[in-house]
Amino acid sequence: MDAVSLPEPSAGAVLRRWLQPYRRLFVLTGAGCSTGSGIPDYRGADGAWKQRPPVTYQAFVQDPATRARYWARSFVGWPRIAQARPNPAHHALAAWQRHGRLAQLVTQNVDGLHQRAGSQAVIDLHGRLDAVRCLDCGIHQPRTEVQAELARRNPDWLAKRAASAAPAPDGDAHLDGLDPRHAAIPTCPACGGDLKPDVVFFGENVPRERVGAAQAALRGADAMLVVGSSLMVYSGYRFARMAHEAGLPLAVLTRGVSRADALATLKLDADCGATLTEAMAA
Structure with missing residues (x-):
């Protein structure tokens, strides 16, 4: 047999x-x-980066241009996170x-x-991407409020968002046609401090x-x-x-x-x- x-x-x-x-x-x-x-995820099957690493905590905190670029990218990428199931x-x-x-x-x-x-x-x-905290006074607010304020302050972004969205992990996105150099970035409504998503960035404890x-x-x-x-x-x-x-x-x-x-x-x-x-x- x-x-x-x-x-x-x-x-x-x-x-x-x-x-x-x-x-x-x-x-x-x-x-x-x-x-x-x-x-999307960050790494391929071999453990290597699929794309350039995300912004570091040190660059976000120390460089206004980096903060502006991050918020522009996040403005594009956040809806995909918010709508995910x-x-x-x-x-x-x-x-x-x-x-x-x-x-x-x-x-x-x-x-x-x-x-x-x-x-x-x-x-x-x-942490969680649906919350934002102030780097100075520490208060929290919903990400939806910051997203609405970004749209209000940068009305031209809305028209360009669909065309510029090439999604990346953690609510980030690659930009195509959206210039963040003159972005109007919201500040803390309580103290005027800089805002950061309530997540742990690379280089942050x-x-x-x-x-x-x-x-x-x-x-x-x-x-x-x-x-x-x-x-x-x-x-x-x-x-x-x-x-x-x-x-x-x-x-x-x-x-x-x-x-x-x-x-x-x-x-x-x-x-x-x-x-x-x-x-x-x-």
Whole structure:
């Protein structure tokens, strides 16, 4: 009798089996979790930048021209973030939480899509793009208010926005035909200070209380799962290293390489949404 060749198990089936022993799962998500919602990611499958790196905190704070260019680009890119909808990856993780399988969800993303999918008590490691804070007095205001003020002060941008939008991650966009050199950028309505999205820029430290809350949650977990992140940025990689040093099982689900591949007990190069949905299935 000829040998029967059995099909290889799917990534979702493999992840479902890996998850079975664990009841206190710590999940860290990255940009690959939101690509299914139409939000681009920063890096390719090899972990290298797909485009030029985003603006740094130091340049934003120190250079008025950089701030103007950032707000012009963000004016173009923000509507795509605001209109994005959760995809199957976000919905699967929210369902895991409802079923008591997810102890803590930490995200490096700033799009708020986990919360829109119904996830609770999410630690937004890098902040949220839908809020803006003053660099001087610290007050917050909704991003929608700043977007409206940008449009009011720069009416010519509205006509050019559709033609100039080449989307980039985190609400940014490449500009074509939109000149930010003479942009009128809103300032704080309370003190007149400079405004910045309430997100952690490259070169800026993640607030200590967020890191501490995530570390405490990881210490109470029995396994860690990374979803859609290359972990090339230390702010996320630190948790994978911490899990490994504590002897916790670590699974990485992402397209291409990750910085934690050598630490992982399971590595899956597969689509996040389809894999998480199947892993959640009974």
